[in-house]
Amino acid sequence: MTESTAQQPVIDVRDLSVRYGDTVALDCADLRLGTGTVCGLIGMNGSGKSTLFKAIMGMISPDAGTVRVGGRPPAAARRNGAISYVPQSEDIDWSFPISVREVVMTGRYGHLGPTRRLRRADHAAVDEALERVELGEYQHRQIGRLSGGQRKRAFVARGIAQQASILLLDEPFAGVDKRTEATISTLLRELADGGATILISTHDLHALPRLADQALLLMRRVLVHGTPDVVITPDNLIRAFGIDPLDASPTATPQEHP
Numbered sequence: 651m652t653e654s655t656a657q658q659p660v661i662d663v664r665d666l667s668v669r670y671g672d673t674v675a676l677d678c679a680d681l682r683l684g685t686g687t688v689c690g691l692i693g694m695n696g697s698g699k700s701t702l703f704k705a706i707m708g709m710i711s712p713d714a715g716t717v718r719v720g721g722r723p724p725a726a727a728r729r730n731g732a733i734s735y736v737p738q739s740e741d742i743d744w745s746f747p748i749s750v751r752e753v754v755m756t757g758r759y760g761h762l763g764p765t766r767r768l769r770r771a772d773h774a775a776v777d778e779a780l781e782r783v784e785l786g787e788y789q790h791r792q793i794g795r796l797s798g799g800q801r802k803r804a805f806v807a808r809g810i811a812q813q814a815s816i817l818l819l820d821e822p823f824a825g826v827d828k829r830t831e832a833t834i835s836t837l838l839r840e841l842a843d844g845g846a847t848i849l850i851s852t853h854d855l856h857a858l859p860r861l862a863d864q865a866l867l868l869m870r871r872v873l874v875h876g877t878p879d880v881v882i883t884p885d886n887l888i889r890a891f892g893i894d895p896l897d898a899s900p901t902a903t904p905q906e907h908p
């Protein structure tokens with residue numbers, strides 16, 4: 651591997667603009683993430699976080715700009731099983747007749763050989779993933795019959811079984827208790843230490859410095875990207891949120907972007 655290949659960003663987003671009709675969701679957003687990084691994505695409601703995830707996944711076509719994942723277009727990276735995505739809970743059909751184990755097993759589909767048959771290694775990877783998120787005893791339950799925190803863990807287990815090198819998690823801590831948050835955070839750290847690149851949106855600014863090596867403040871475009879201590883400052887938070895969310899005495903009411 652040449653030095654320039656080794657330093658290539660795993661996620662490479664350049665000048666990305668996305669519109670929904672008249673709404674500008676992303677406007678010239680730039681992001682580069684290297685291997686083994688956990689980056690916390692923060693920004694107010696409507697600042698474009700989910701849109702950024704969907705663009706990296708290749709689920710929406712940008713109006714302008716480029717997205718490369720592992721040097722390839724997102725669709726190619728997805729076909730290869732390189733990316734795992736944990737969407738916001740509202741984006742999942744929890745009534746779908748599928749068990750926890752079957753959800754986790756979908757993470758193995760990119761690994762199946764020409765016969766498309768599940769092999770012993772696939773079942774072992776699923777067992778291990780279920781074990782790591784402590785959902786073994788719930789594996790045969792229909793996914794809608796899980797608590798909020800268990801649902802998140804099921805989707806994290808899918809990413810673990812997939813052995814994805816890139817994990818995108820859209821608010822995995824929303825509505826989960828502190829123990830589940832700690833379990834997921836520890837798992838993500840272990841995955842990053844094993845070389846995964848992780849982008850995670852969260853509103854938990856207090857927990858972010860423990861979880862992430864980097865933070866990125868989004869407001870349709872990237873306002874600031876760096877280590878959490880550089881990004882999570884009162885000035886930056888006031889720029890992005892209109893108030894300092896870490897401050898108990900807000901000076902203004904934050905507005906959702908039009």
Ligand SMILES: Nc1ncnc2c1ncn2[C@@H]1O[C@H](COP(=O)(O)OP(=O)(O)OP(=O)(O)O)[C@@H](O)[C@H]1O
Binds near residue numbers: 670671675695
């Ligand atoms: N399918 C859609 N059709 C039209 N507008 C959309 C659509 N999805 C998102 N938007 C708009 O695009 C903007 C960015 O939305 P996005 O969901 O990316 O924000 P977000 O930062 O993830 O918000 P939240 O923190 O509330 O999840 C918002 O103004 C939103 O209303």
